[in-house]
Amino acid sequence: MFGRRAPLPVFPPGALLVGGAARDWLRGVPAKDFDWAVPDPAGAAQGLARVSGGAAFPLDAERGYWRVSAPGGVQHDLVPLPVDVTADLLRRDFTVNALGVWADGRVLDPAGGRADLRSRRLRMVSRENLRADPLRAWRAARFEGTLGFRLEVETEAAVREVAVDLGAGLLPMPAWERVRDELHALLGSEGAARGVARLEELGLLVLTVPELREGLGVAQGGFHHLDVFGHSLEALHQLLARRPDAPLTLRWAALLHDVGKARTRAVDPVTGRVSFHGHERVGAELSAGILTRLKLPGDEVRRVSALVGAHMLPLPANEREARRFVHRRRELLPDLLSLMLADREAARGPASSEASRRTYARGFERVLAALEEQPSAPPPLLGGQEIMALLGVPPGPRVGMAARALAEAAALGEVTTPDGARAFVRDWADGNPTT
Template identity: 30%
Template sequence: MQIIISHVNTDFDALASMIAAKKIYPDAQLVISDKLENRVQRFLNIYRDLFDFVPSAHVDWDQVTDMIIVDVASLARIGKLPTDFDPQKRNIVVYDHHPKDEKDVLYDEGIVEQTGAAVTLLLEEIQKRKLPISKFEASLFGLGLYTDTGNFTYNNTTARDLKAATYLLEQGMNLEMVQRFSEQTLKPEQQEMLNHLLANTVIHEVDGLEIAVSTYELEKFQNGLAMVTNKLLGVKGTDAAISVVKMKNTVCVVGRANSERITLLPILQKLGGGGHKHAGSATVKKGDKEAILHKLINDLELMLQPAITAKELMTHPVKTLTPDTTIEEAGRLMYRYGHSGYPIVEDGRLIGLITRRDLDKGNHHGLGHAPVKAYMTTKVITIGPDATLEEIQELVIEHNIGRLPVIVDGKIVGIVTRTNIIKVLHNDVLADKNSQEGLTANELIEKMEEQLPEEVYTLLKEIGEVASELNTPVYLIGGIVRDMLLNRPNHDIDIVAEGDGIELARGLQNAYGGDVLEHESFRTATWVHPSDLSIDITSSRLEYYERPAALPQVETSVLGDDLQRRDFTINAMAIRLNEESFGELIDPFGGQHDLQERKITILHNISFIEDPTRIFRAVRFEGRFGFSMDEQTEKLALESIDKVKQLTPHRINEEMKRLFSEGKPQDVIHRLFDLQVWQQLGIDEKQLEPSIAAAETLQKIHYELAQNDSNLPMDDWPDWFDYFLLPFYCNSSLHAAERFALKKKELKLLEEIMDVSGNKQCEESMTPGDYHLFLSGHSDEAILFILAADQISHRQSVIDYLHHRRNLTKYITGSDLVKAGLQPSPFFSEILLRVEVSQLNGDISSKEEAEKWLEEYLCTL
């Protein structure tokens, strides 16, 4: 067993180095000390579920074969080891940035060099191996880097640390997250300024938030006010801190905030300053400190945004368990829905919570048959729907809990989890909801009126009115929403009801007439309007996958789950149709922003693993809209590309058909090579250029045939399957394409191509009759494919042969041969072929000439 471990009193550099080492040693188990630095403890109280840690006390040291030790080189500092522990019997790997000591363990591999942070050493290795990292990982690595270098001010900071920081910024490191969890060290003069500011602080409460406003006056200018204000914010524990300090004749105003409800810019901009949402400043030369302070206090409300409450954050309705549910069944449900805990409800009231850790305890003791009530937590901390994000965060950190049930009148109406909190902390769509750049409901309504046929727009209004009467939230959803925002035509109407789709369809029938076709399995229906316009009404649902590449299992659920199950952010938007909120855009994943940025962004990290066909769809949308996958999405596609092998040939064919039918074939081939798709289908080498050249030639031939008004009936050629076969052919892997020839037509084409490709005479310039000797039994499609794929120089002579071949007149038939006294036999075919060859070479041009030729030919036998 491999383990990754660091020192006790784990700090951010140790934690970051462990996670970085996990990228290099993916099969190793993370082992963490029970003694954590306070900042790390607060961090893990929110993000613990994202890591798979084993407490050091639970390690079976007899099973440990490899130890990857990071941010330390002494075994004495990693915690208590067994008395008989022998490091010489293990493979020891060390990554450490401290000066070497004679007490350090002797290691077999690793790097021990003095840098500002140990994580720098591991980041260099990650870059060398070209391993992908996520934005969150980049931010965590940044925490280790920044805290151990004192924001690059400590003397041990090296140029390598700064290069590592550049790399992390390029990978999407969130500096706000780094700042939130790191601390800064003050110089003596800055500490003195902090002391004075603390003594002259007034805390103002505005709409439930606390804002500390401090003042001080200095005779000379002193730097570091931003750092001091940040420290002031931490000491006071308020939601924001503003320092107003006069230095000589200048008044300096610095603000820092840590609440998503606060943006400092409005008040700082009024003072001529600026900055960022949570960090900014203003400088007023020859300003009156007291007047500025008075103005600032009066304007504090300008900084506030409406509170994000549990009602907006929570997941609802809540999936619950009864107290008699077995541990085994609870575990199965957790896996299916991706939950890490369940509320336990009896007679409509919450009586406890069960977590995955609780289930692990029960299973460890072989009690999978036991009811969850035996292992559930009964002391449950709950919140109301009006609890603010700040209050919720504090409860999660203070009690180290992963979920908070939302209770109204004793009943559970929703649940807020760490995932909900993380989502809002790292997603500006909700966290900055008043500053979104996007369409208002009125603007969206105008788009709907402009782009939809009048009868369709009217119908959507009618659906919304009936849904409101039934108290059923209803939405326009899917590609039509995306295309409406892109000003592209799309009349494919998809309606999702957050509730019973059949009930809504019946309500529409009662109100406006028409017919309803019910689909009981998933409570969906098709309503046919009296005008014959057909509308599918689907109940919102969720999907789960039993295994990678399998077809999804489906259950009815809420809109959030319905949007979450979709592929990309740009396809996970909805427009509410209910009368009271008609035209409201629901965009929980930032799809509108990605449309503006022309990006294809996957919804969650295992999306491609669950359904690899989404990789094909991403390529299709890139071509259709001129978009590009964002960096993380492409990395995830490459990491998951081997799952394409698990798809059935039928599913691959369906996706390939859409790709080649919609996009430029040469671009599709190129992109699929970039993503290593062809390699998964059995292609041995990456012969990219010949495949693209063949695709371009195939198009050119088709264009020339069409322009020349050829008699060749090639209107439906080339087919998607022709383009699909090109990379196989150009890479000498045509045999690997056999399993994708699912129709007789496709199999026949493949067999013909194999046959023709083995005859090199096609590459020579010959008479039409000569070509006919070995090409007569092959279709136009197979011959034209070879012309393109092999880039044959005498292409036109072969095309001329095909043209003449189609105009052949049958002067001699089998009946003529019988009349001539021949007995029917396979020999007939050879004679008829010889007649056709002579016709194509111009030796026969009439029935009489053909009969004379036959007479002469028979005399030679």
């Protein structure tokens, strides 16, 4: 019907395969996440765990919800088989998800989902279903981006209504964790930039990352041919064109790298020149706030913020500067280079030229060569105790300063032996007196 169907998975006794896995089977797309409605969720979960070599555990023992985590990232969620299967399917979000498949291949399709699959059309089961769980508005944008479907007219209108009513406080805002998960599914797709643009068109971006919208209509000039918002989307597109496997933190950094520009824009009253001084610092702070609000883990928040804060660093003009660049930003590499290149390739304004692109490329080559020459930091030449003895001070900030200076000198190849390190620390102390 839609191409070669994938083989049906092993069904638990009396089970109905529902939702996305049923949809993907009809599309001929292998699935890793399986949703089952079964007469006995606990028993079926234990059976699946034995067959797959996975682990079964209850998600909600009171309601009989179970999950099996199997090797290879495969996951099975099991819920009790409803008395009225058709009514249960008709409570779902979109027709392409309101499908069920029995073990013998028979398909339950009470909402006409198979026709919508053929037409690559995303159609709501009902307006009431969308409003019952407003997160389904974000899911609509996500499915457009990840499935390559298009919202039909009435469904798009209903999604826009949900967005308006959420903004007016007439519907409850979904938990940020759930919104984050939908955003991550969208950002993880190859059409992530188009997906973010679609969030804006549907009125959902203002509810999600309003700070990003501040770049709409903010002209830049110089190297730039797009407004700040358009440039941010283009940078994400350029990133994924070169690194389709980019991690989510890098995708976030590309999207948010100029989020501070609207708040730092200034125009010289004499020349009329537009500037955004300090936008990387403001952007780093805004990025941290945005991702904290979306409940990302702290280490991911810090990494994105650091990448945004560093994206305007000048590229080195010689090999020594390249080694220093690598030493000081090693933890951000190579992601920082990918972000900087995406930023540069997304900017093709009147100031951009072939000569400037060649200069930029040479800077990248120097950094990559230095990183290849020294992929990890050299081991410390002196321990903290010896540095304290050389300085004649107890543990404290001064010891850390000396250790960092020594580490950089070693990374630059200026110090290579313990004796040379001791001499360096003594010279450093003479040049950095405590008073």
